[in-house]
Amino acid sequence: MQYKNYSSILDNIKELLPYLSLTFQYVLLALLFGFIFALLLAVMKLCKYKVLRAIAQIYTTIMRCLPSVVLLFVVYFFLPKFSREVLLIDIDDVPKILFVVLTFALFLGGFLSEVMRSAYQAVSKDQMDAALSIGLTPLQAFIRIILPQAFYYAIPNLANTVIYLLKEGALAYTIGLIDVMGRAYQMNTLSYSVYPIPIFVALALIYWPLAIVIEQLFKILERLMNPIKEDKKTAGQKLKGFKAKYLGFLVQTPKGGAEK
Amino acid sequence: MLTLTNVHKAFGSNKVLKGVNLTVEKGDVVAILGPSGSGKTTLLRCINFLERADKGRLKLGEIDISLKHAHSKDVLAVRRKTAFVFQNYSLFRNKTVLQNVTEGLIIARKIPKDEAIKIAKEQLDRVGLSDKYDAYPNQLSGGQQQRVGIARAVAVKPDVILFDEPTSALDPELVGEVLCVIKALAKSGITMVIVTHEMSFARDVASKVVFMDEGVALASGTPKEIFVDCQEPRVKQFLARFNNEIDYNI
Ligand SMILES: Nc1ncnc2c1ncn2[C@@H]1O[C@H](COP(=O)(O)OP(=O)(O)OP(=O)(O)O)[C@@H](O)[C@H]1O
Ligand SMILES: [Mg+2]
Numbered sequence: 001m002q003y004k005n006y007s008s009i010l011d012n013i014k015e016l017l018p019y020l021s022l023t024f025q026y027v028l029l030a031l032l033f034g035f036i037f038a039l040l041l042a043v044m045k046l047c048k049y050k051v052l053r054a055i056a057q058i059y060t061t062i063m064r065c066l067p068s069v070v071l072l073f074v075v076y077f078f079l080p081k082f083s084r085e086v087l088l089i090d091i092d093d094v095p096k097i098l099f100v101v102l103t104f105a106l107f108l109g110g111f112l113s114e115v116m117r118s119a120y121q122a123v124s125k126d127q128m129d130a131a132l133s134i135g136l137t138p139l140q141a142f143i144r145i146i147l148p149q150a151f152y153y154a155i156p157n158l159a160n161t162v163i164y165l166l167k168e169g170a171l172a173y174t175i176g177l178i179d180v181m182g183r184a185y186q187m188n189t190l191s192y193s194v195y196p197i198p199i200f201v202a203l204a205l206i207y208w209p210l211a212i213v214i215e216q217l218f219k220i221l222e223r224l225m226n227p228i229k230e231d232k233k234t235a236g237q238k239l240k241g242f243k244a245k246y247l248g249f250l251v252q253t254p255k256g257g258a259e260k
Numbered sequence: 261m262l263t264l265t266n267v268h269k270a271f272g273s274n275k276v277l278k279g280v281n282l283t284v285e286k287g288d289v290v291a292i293l294g295p296s297g298s299g300k301t302t303l304l305r306c307i308n309f310l311e312r313a314d315k316g317r318l319k320l321g322e323i324d325i326s327l328k329h330a331h332s333k334d335v336l337a338v339r340r341k342t343a344f345v346f347q348n349y350s351l352f353r354n355k356t357v358l359q360n361v362t363e364g365l366i367i368a369r370k371i372p373k374d375e376a377i378k379i380a381k382e383q384l385d386r387v388g389l390s391d392k393y394d395a396y397p398n399q400l401s402g403g404q405q406q407r408v409g410i411a412r413a414v415a416v417k418p419d420v421i422l423f424d425e426p427t428s429a430l431d432p433e434l435v436g437e438v439l440c441v442i443k444a445l446a447k448s449g450i451t452m453v454i455v456t457h458e459m460s461f462a463r464d465v466a467s468k469v470v471f472m473d474e475g476v477a478l479a480s481g482t483p484k485e486i487f488v489d490c491q492e493p494r495v496k497q498f499l500a501r502f503n504n505e506i507d508y509n510i
Pocket of ligand 1: 271274276294295296297298299300301302303
């Protein structure tokens with residue numbers, strides 16, 4: 001094999017950057033499908049049927065207790081086998097990225113449903129009462145009054161979710177996906193591990209600014225919606241409360257969420 | 261104009277309303293008094309279907325429906341003919357003061373936006389908030405918020421406005437400004453039902469006083485009939501402290 005020189009961090013960054021597009025693809029797709037799935041689960045969690053609530057809750061707990069790389073392997077190795085032997089459909093040609101998207105969509109379903117549920121419950125009950133009392137239909141009240149406020153409460157957790165996904169997504173290289181992480185790993189192999197430091201520092205220098213930009217964007221969003229904040233004290237306490245309660249489980253909370 | 265008959269409501273085994281009857285004529289200002297937990301708030305919420313009663317009828321204009329089985333179409337009709345002023349203001353936090361008032365006009369009553377804004381500004385001026393159109397609720401004092409709450413209710417030109425203790429969440433020095441606004445509304449002939457613990461306000465402003473206790477309307481009549489002439493022991497006992505205070509003042 002040709003011996004490669006990867007000693008320049010700057011060159012490595014240039015080499016890696018194009019592979020970021022694949023990373024963006026699975027992050028966005030996983031967010032999209034995860035969001036839709038989470039919406040379904042959140043509705044189940046808030047509905048009046050005990051069985052549906054229990055199913056959604058059990059699902060969330062299972063996802064919560066599973067390392068994402070395990071789920072990735074299950075999806076990647078089990079699904080094609082299952083499909084071939086039980087459904088008699090050959091899905092071996094399906095691009096690897098779809099397995100990554102599916103894995104993280106399944107994962108985010110549980111994660112985001114919890115974010116949605118807690119955000120919905122953080123909106124005071126009286127907002128719905130007031131909206132109904134002035135003659136809005138329940139649907140109008142939900143869309144115009146409840147949802148914007150719930151969204152505000154969800155922002156810090158959404159920021160966590162996106163950053164979490166960006167980082168966990170790096171595991172996709174384990175099934176051979178050549179995204180930005182996969183490429184870095186490949187480069188390291190191609191150069192017989194002579195330049196791990198310039199290669200992985202370059203990778204870190206790509207991930208860092210990205211995470212910071214995402215974090216800042218959400219902070220700006222939160223500031224724009226600031227009027228919803230109840231009053232400085234109670235809103236802070238409320239958010240702290242539900243963060244501690246519902247978010248302790250998955251991520252080490254990246255710095256800078258709701259509370260200043 | 262508004263008639264409630266035999267309203268019952270229980271929360272689990274806790275029977276809160278046990279057959280309440282209430283009649284409100286056009287132009288009436290009805291004050292509902294009574295000890296804490298007697299079901300005053302629950303009664304108002306049942307009228308607006310924020311709570312579903314277990315039994316009872318409601319007549320409002322041509323609408324005559326069961327409080328328990330009313331269809332969502334009728335519920336909406338009742339809500340659009342009534343308005344509610346909440347104890348803790350309950351302004352929409354994601355809307356400005358002006359939007360709080362226009363929301364019910366534009367969305368619920370389909371009034372064109374320009375006209376809605378004009379109506380909203382008129383009502384806000386009337387409660388003395390002409391400089392706060394673009395403020396958000398969390399930037400206002402309690403008294404200001406409650407005045408927005410009142411403007412929001414009045415703007416939709418309801419047949420009757422339901423007030424649930426509109427001043428009891430306010431600091432004492434802010435109570436006056438809100439009572440003033442309500443007093444002015446009463447003079448203008450708007451029909452109102454007000455749950456309140458402000459005895460002297462009830463005595464001076466109400467055209468009719470209803471005393472609720474243990475889930476029934478125990479006594480009702482003119483302020484004089486309730487405050488001075490009523491022989492019902494529960495009412496006398498409840499009013500004793502208030503009446504004594506007056507004696508001291510004299
Ligand atoms: N959503 C609810 N769920 C369960 N119980 C309730 C609910 N709302 C009210 N209650 C109960 O109903 C009873 C009457 O409450 P309500 O708020 O109507 O009294 P009130 O006359 O308005 O009292 P106050 O003067 O303190 O406001 C209370 O015992 C209360 O605990
Ligand atoms: Mg009450």
